[in-house]
Amino acid sequence: MAESINIDDPGYPEKLRKIKDPPQELFYKGDLDPKLFDNCLSIVGSRKVSMYGREVVGKLVPSLAGITIVSGFMYGVDSLAHLACIKSGGRTIAVMPCGIDYIYPEDQKDLYYSILECGGLVLSEYDGDQKPQIWMYPRRNRIVAGLSQATLVVEAGINSGSLITASSAKAYGRKLFAVPGNIFSENTQGIYQLIEEGASMVTSPFDILDFYQFSSSDLSVPQRSSLFSSIEANGTLREALLKILARESLTLDELVRELDMSFDRVSAELTLMSLDGCIFQQEDRYYVA
């Protein structure tokens, strides 16, 4: 059963109270631990996330231990951010665009419950099982932006809803981060707009950790180079593959062409490497783990 907290209650998140039009009442599920709101980072982005976006979220979030990840529980970047946070043992807050008793999107029920199981929180300003309406999303986005000191936009098209979250964050005087991407991708057009307007670029977890003034002694923060793996390679083909994959993620066909070797050798080696855990495959591309 959902509980609620009023804007005048002491447990109401301080940062949210400061925004222009804070919700009078917040409904929530899970444990309302005031510490959860101390260091919050909102991660938002495109619903149609590219492989690059997946990689960014998957590698960035685990390095942000100690920071609560806030997002909107939509599929795409939102759900990936929640998931990556849970996987690395963190706590995360999902802000729903619908009534607190309704799970939307329905097929992310597993994620929903694991957010709660891992000590996270599900929030909404609406009671009951109301379905989401189109006008509720921008309202939800203001809460996502309002909860955090900073908002990170991973991928955004020119009409993306993430830009609404970003402009809310700016209006509330919060820090805005953006991850640069491929200049040819549609998902990057909104990002460049943000960077032009003054958002800080994120090229390593340190850009974010510095802002939260975490030093590597406070937390077991991975070193700057952690986005790039350094695995001891044995065997020349394995070395060559790791070298190429560290530069960019490629498909099997592209690797065969790049190395100019027979298909059976390259594919067999890739399987062995995946099973050894030094690379992983997503859709049809290979990444250094």
Next chain:
Amino acid sequence: MLLKISSAANFGVTSIGVTVEVNIASRGMPYFDIVGLPNKSIDESKLRVKNALINSELKFPEKRITVNLAPADIPKEGSFYDLPIAVGIMCGEAELNVPGDALFFGELSLDGTLRHTKGVFLLALFAKENGFNQLFVPADNAQEAASISGVKVYPVEKLTQLVNHLRGSNLINPCIYINSRVKKQITYEYDMGQVFGQEKTKRALEISAAGGHNLLMSGPPGAGKTMLAKSFCSILPELTDKESLEVTQIYSSIGRIDPGNSIITQRPFRSPHHTISYAGMVGGGSIPHPGEISLSHRGVLFMDEFPEFSRGVLEALRQPLEDGNITISRSYGSYTFPSRFILIAACNPCPCGYLGSVGKSCSCSRNQIAMYRKKLSGPILDRIDLFSDVYNVDVGELSTNRIRDKAPVGSDVIKENVQVARERQVYRFRDCGIYSNAEMKNSHIRQSCKIEDGAERLLQKAVVLHSLSARSYFKLIRIAQTISDLSGVDKIGINHMAEAIQFRSSH
């Protein structure tokens, strides 16, 4: 006066003997009737026979003629009873010596010539098994029947020719079989050498051809899925004699062997359109005819736009994919058609086709993609062995020297590899009644697959990591066996297993 002429009826790919009894009574009004559950085409035989006899300047008796097709309780169809009926009637008028061990089979034209008809190959098999030594069939079909040794096949062009033969003057020369296996050199429209890039899919096709594995290609429109599938014909191994016999039976039963041709030596390639009906795919009709899955027996069934086929058609593939045959039941009995084919399926990654492709963005909603994927049920996907993505090859890259200088390996080279690998399998399974790795049941795997310890461990690891089903486990062994056959060894090594794991579904 009663005469009995032997013929046969085909049901599916099996035949039963039919005795055509012709009674010519001198009493009663002139009349001509056929009994024994004939369908319309047999009933119309009366007019064909009468006119053919008259136009051949033979006498048609103005008497009461009754024809019975025994056994009388089985429904019969087809036009090939014309010849036995005509022979029976002619006997009433002229002194003809009809041998007891002869079968007659053929459709008459009104001018007394014999037309190409269906099922002659099945008839010849029936004749051989049941001790009929002479076969009178239309000249166009003679080669088809002559491929069965031990039966004398007389090619009949005209009724008058047959009358002379049976009278003992001007004998017809028995047909001499021309082995079509050696006479043809086939050229293919598409060649693997024309396809640039697509290394994974080409390798998947090679493995599929060698071991008979099913393949699903997924890729954006224009990436070359159809071209790859069409060039697949050019790397298929030769039909063995036994396989050739099976294929010919099916094609003969529906009259699809061209005049003058004998047995089928080419693996069939069928690519039905996705609007095909259920009966068109699995076979059907009141007397069942083989569908596309049987017509592609020992060959290839290419299903382009795989998810667009109707649900019923797709689900109907389950039994044939598993068992290699399809059983169609009717109130008076059931028919089993063989259907051991290689399924080559092609689909787009999403309804608009551009999901995950570089350069063009996908315009589908997440629901649309989920609905599209849902069209392919788990049980169907589980029966597909190899999965491969086809990419839009960059036109700029195609023209760069790196690719252009190095022409892709041509079909002839791949085919040679495939042929050798297939022969290894045929030899390995010589006592098991199967021809390829894809047909291996679990008992065959236990019996004949030797797996290196390292490869076995690798497989176990993959099963745990990717949480594979038991069916997938055996699927991987089958593929690995084919890969090891392609590299010329019997024992499955680590690299063979590792490569096999590459072809599992990535979704």
